[in-house]
Amino acid sequence: MKKTGKILFIVAFVTIILFACAPLAKKTFLGTNHQTTTKKVKKLKKKTPHKVTWGYPFERLYHKNIKFKSGQKFGETDILRRPDKKSYFHDGYDFGFSEVGHSPVLAVHEGTVHKVKYRPGMGLYVWIISKDGYVEIYQEGFLSITDIYVKKGQHVKLGQKIGKLTGSHIHLGVTKTDKHYIDKHGDPCGNWWKNNDTWLNPMKIIEDNIAEAKKDK
Ligand SMILES: [Zn+2]
Numbered sequence: 182m183k184k185t186g187k188i189l190f191i192v193a194f195v196t197i198i199l200f201a202c203a204p205l206a207k208k209t210f211l212g213t214n215h216q217t218t219t220k221k222v223k224k225l226k227k228k229t230p231h232k233v234t235w236g237y238p239f240e241r242l243y244h245k246n247i248k249f250k251s252g253q254k255f256g257e258t259d260i261l262r263r264p265d266k267k268s269y270f271h272d273g274y275d276f277g278f279s280e281v282g283h284s285p286v287l288a289v290h291e292g293t294v295h296k297v298k299y300r301p302g303m304g305l306y307v308w309i310i311s312k313d314g315y316v317e318i319y320q321e322g323f324l325s326i327t328d329i330y331v332k333k334g335q336h337v338k339l340g341q342k343i344g345k346l347t348g349s350h351i352h353l354g355v356t357k358t359d360k361h362y363i364d365k366h367g368d369p370c371g372n373w374w375k376n377n378d379t380w381l382n383p384m385k386i387i388e389d390n391i392a393e394a395k396k397d398k
Contacts, residue, residue: 230397235390236340238289238319238353239281247280255382272373272380273318273354278346285342286351289387290317294335297326303370305329307343314357316369317383319343322351355383 237243253275292311299305306320307329322344323329329344331337356369356379366372372379 231393233394235290235387237387238287239276239284241281270374270376273352274383275350275352277350283346286319286344286346288337288339288341288343290315291339294331294333297329297333314359316356316358318354320352322346322348324348353383355381355386
């Protein structure tokens with residue numbers, strides 16, 4: 182083969198190889214480009230993660246999966262806690278000292294203390310109103326006023342110690358009673374025992390919020 186012939190042969194060979202590789206190169210390039218776009222989208226999504234705005238009322242609940250078999254859960258139940266007899270509506274969630282200990286009670290949601298008072302049936306209680314319209318009531322668990330660490334008008338953050346459980350259990354009630362609701366149904370405490378959407382399931386709100394935040398991690 183002459184020198185020019187050799188060069189032409191090489192040029193033709195390289196051209197064929199390049200054409201053959203073109204679709205592969207395009208695919209690889211597009212693939213990489215696509216991946217970069219997906220990463221960018223993911224990054225944008227990460228910029229607005231779900232914020233944890235609710236928490237457990239006791240530290241132990243973060244570390245231990247307590248079933249609260251001996252305490253009363255929210256909803257239709259009965260005083261003797263027989264699961265087959267659904268005769269009574271429990272408007273909150275009870276956290277018994279045998280499960281959570283005589284330990285500090287933590288604010289489950291940020292808000293401002295509306296009342297710290299005593300009321301027969303409730304005992305000493307802490308009533309907190311949150312900016313997003315939720316109302317949280319911690320009742321029956323404080324035997325003495327010195328077991329409560331917050332006062333009326335005080336702003337409390339999520340997880341802040343609001344007192345210490347000294348009684349047999351604390352009853353946590355959560356309601357979302359705005360002015361419109363109160364005009365129609367009155368004081369949420371006037372709606373005790375009534376399953377009319379005044380009282381919400383505290384554990385569901387807390388655990389749904391924690392689970393949402395975990396999904397974003
Ligand atoms: Zn209760």
